[in-house]
Amino acid sequence: MERNDLLDHIFWHTLTGAHARHADGGGGARRYTQGFSPIVAFADPARPDFAALAAVCDPGEPFYCDSWNGAAPPGWKIDAESTMFRMVWRGAMPAADPAPDAQALGPRHAAQALELALLCKPGPFGLRTIELGDYFGCFDGERLMAMAGERLRAPGLCEISGVCTHPDYQGRGLAKKLILKLVRRHLQRGDTSFLHVMRSNDAHQLYLRMGFEDYLESVVRVISREES
Template identity: 75%
Template sequence: MERKPQLDHIFWHALNGAHRRYSDGTDQARRYTQGFSPIIAFADPARPDFGALAPWVTPGEHFYCENWTGAAPPGWRIDAETTMYRMLWDGVAPAADPAPDALPLQAHHAAAALELATLCKPGPFGIRTIELGDYFGYFDGERLMAMAGERLRAPGLCEISGVCTHPDYQGRGLAKRLIAKLLHRHQQRGDRSFLHVMRSNPAHQLYLNMGFKDYLETTVRVVVAE
């Protein structure tokens, strides 16, 4: 598969590019502002400048960090480590919106989105994460059954993220329809879709079946500021 330099280092390119206004840090290290997804990234993952983050980090905060395998520096500890796949869309997007009945998530849906993400654990998620892109969901009354939306961005690239379905509503294909809706929207505006999935997540096979291909496998850690 053709290499895309910005996709190779997408967390940094998003934090220091399209999402810079939602982040804090320096030209060497950045984090999403508190309330957004707890993610940090470095200009040079081989030499991560954790010290540069000190003014913007509170002791006890947990962050996701990818593509870094060194020892934890003083003042930090590694809480968890695994690998994840970065998958790039390589299929044919729907010719029409397959989920016209899905509702756009607005600011007043933020608590419901966070509650669903806390239950389903689709990845790092905060009360303001739905501000990072377009999010859509299906509701049963006031209850959010399923959602999916957009997070990381770079020119010509947009991530599908926050994909989850409440256990009480699984098996209805809701998340798959929401993903297809986003694929259609991305195609319409000329973006290439991609997503992340942990190596142990059985959804990896679902995404392969849908038309995503493994672009790379990278280390991901949860680190804690002490």
């Protein structure tokens, strides 16, 4: 697949571009403001600017960090490490909205969305994450069964993220319908959908069958400043 600099460095381009108003930091480092997704990014992962990052991170505060694989500098520690796939949609336009009854999620749904994310662990998620894009949910009465929405973005690109289904409602294809709903919306406005999935997640094969292709596999770490 042809390389795309925006997609190669999507975390940095998002935090210095579309989501700059939701970011803190300077120099060669940025983080989402507290309350949003606990993610950091470096302008150059090969030469990460930890000095700039330290100024906006509390000791013990965990962050997800993509594409940096060097040794932790003094004052920092690596709490977890794995790899994830960045996948890009290469399928056709879904013929119709597969989830027409899905509700747009707003501030009144924030606590429910966070509760579902903490249960399902789709990746870094905060109380205000649903403010980063359009989020949709499937409800059983007032109970949130499943959700999916948008996070990272750059010109022509939009990430599908926060994909969750409550264990009580699995097997109904709810997450797949929400993903395809978002793909359709993206294609209609001229954007390409992409998403992230951990190597160990069985959903990787599902996404391949749906029409996503692997773009790259990168190191992902959870890092934090050491306590004094």
